Amino acid sequence: MSEVILCTKLNMLSFFDEQGRCVPSTLLSYENVDLVDAVSLNKKFLVLKKKGKNKSNKSLLYQFGLKNPDFKIIYFHPTDTERNDIDSIINSFSKGDIVKVTAKTKSKGFQGVVKRWNFAGGPRTHGQSDRERAPGAIGMRTIPGRVFKGKKMAGKMGGVTKTIKGLTLLSLDTVNKLFLVSGSVPGPSKSVVILSKE
16 A cells, blocks of 8 residues: 655755755655545545635535535545554655655636747737737638637636656655655645655
């Protein structure tokens, strides 16, 4: 049974290796978070909080067998009978391990094609004063006479679950309960990150 560790993303910083090279890295904390079995992420392992503005919707609560919409799901949490020894799992990690992280990306809201898909936009000259960030024509000819599904257009950007593979564990601080991994990790600061070995 494979295990994953729920961490909290703190911030990014510069790490200098033995050769003096500057490596961009992300600091993760596993303090006040718990160990969860990867096969159990779809079960009722939840930490609940009294209702507020951002309470969970009914469909999500019914999915986990809960009928009270007055609670908000914070993060997955194993029961006492199914809890593993987190210290033994932490000791299985060592400097230089290749890990992967899964987190929810930052939500950017509704964005145009230039920001969302890196479109070049139109020219600024020749009378096109309002076409600089426009997507351009999307029309088809008589055949097929329609716009295909999945075409790159403006829409909601971010706010999706993303997994980054091939990150290196640069340092492990068991005293302060910190991981230092190379590269960037999705999501804002203080967000929950799932960390596991590849």
